[in-house]
Amino acid sequence: MTTTIVPLGTASAIPVHGRHLSALALERKGRVWLFDCGEGTQYRFLEAGLKRSRIDGIFISHFHGDHLYGLMGLMSTMALLRREEPLTLVAPQGLRQIMAVMPGTEPDLLPFPIEFVELDEGFGHATVVAHDEFTVTARPLAHRTFAMGFRFEEHARPGHLHPDAARALGVTDYADFRRLKAGKPVTLGDGTTIAPSQVLGPERPGIAFAYVPDTRPCADGRRLARGVDLLYHEATFGEELQQRAIDTGHSTAREAATVARDAEADRLLIGHFSARYEDPTELAEEARTVFPNTEAAEELNRYVLDPREKWAALEDEHEPS
Numbered sequence: 668m669t670t671t672i673v674p675l676g677t678a679s680a681i682p683v684h685g686r687h688l689s690a691l692a693l694e695r696k697g698r699v700w701l702f703d704c705g706e707g708t709q710y711r712f713l714e715a716g717l718k719r720s721r722i723d724g725i726f727i728s729h730f731h732g733d734h735l736y737g738l739m740g741l742m743s744t745m746a747l748l749r750r751e752e753p754l755t756l757v758a759p760q761g762l763r764q765i766m767a768v769m770p771g772t773e774p775d776l777l778p779f780p781i782e783f784v785e786l787d788e789g790f791g792h793a794t795v796v797a798h799d800e801f802t803v804t805a806r807p808l809a810h811r812t813f814a815m816g817f818r819f820e821e822h823a824r825p826g827h828l829h830p831d832a833a834r835a836l837g838v839t840d841y842a843d844f845r846r847l848k849a850g851k852p853v854t855l856g857d858g859t860t861i862a863p864s865q866v867l868g869p870e871r872p873g874i875a876f877a878y879v880p881d882t883r884p885c886a887d888g889r890r891l892a893r894g895v896d897l898l899y900h901e902a903t904f905g906e907e908l909q910q911r912a913i914d915t916g917h918s919t920a921r922e923a924a925t926v927a928r929d930a931e932a933d934r935l936l937i938g939h940f941s942a943r944y945e946d947p948t949e950l951a952e953e954a955r956t957v958f959p960n961t962e963a964a965e966e967l968n969r970y971v972l973d974p975r976e977k978w979a980a981l982e983d984e985h986e987p988s
Contacts, residue, residue: 729814821873
């Protein structure tokens, strides 16, 4: 039911004491989706209590080393452990070629199949994973090199069934209750059709999470973050270094907060902190002046996203017609 976000690395460019290179895990129903894979990510997996064997897909935002160089080691370990399950790899165009020349990660020699989803520079919007229960979409960002961010979004579920309302309309068969609960209409013996909207509460939205790494504030970053339960957005610098952020294709904490505010996100988690900041608290405080519900990402902390709070609020507001 719940989805858990686990930041594995929150440093920018180079590891510093207490902070590691970019990586973030999303855990759902025992399966893991990994966003970026900086050097040492597989060690962070062990420290977080996550299982490498449960990784279904890896999303690489761009080819700067602090987001990529851990992938080869992780892939090699998976091969040594004789993984057989397929793996989805989403990345800018060229990842297959990079892996082909790296000993131990040649795709044709790995013991497990890889589904490559490589996106060309200039793409506008793409669905990169289409699962029965969720989708992951990608959009380009505004960095010094071709980079992209991702949005994980669960499909909405039919609303809560109100059995008394269904009985009042003449529904008695158990199979009909099941059909209505699944959002399908039923026809009674007298020919009356009962629509799900007559006996169900409001549709129950799933959780949405956006991963917006190295970028200047941009329209596609805001689109990825629109209405999400949690936005992870880079905040490499404080506002006093805004020109530095502009020159390097990064965002300040205040700018990240502005994206969250404009996108109407529920919560903001900032990361990718410059080594200049021994303690990212000051960056979080800067962001809160614009978007109060901001936290500085803590590595290995678990940020739980539970849709049931939203469902309860919707049920309180609506009754079946």
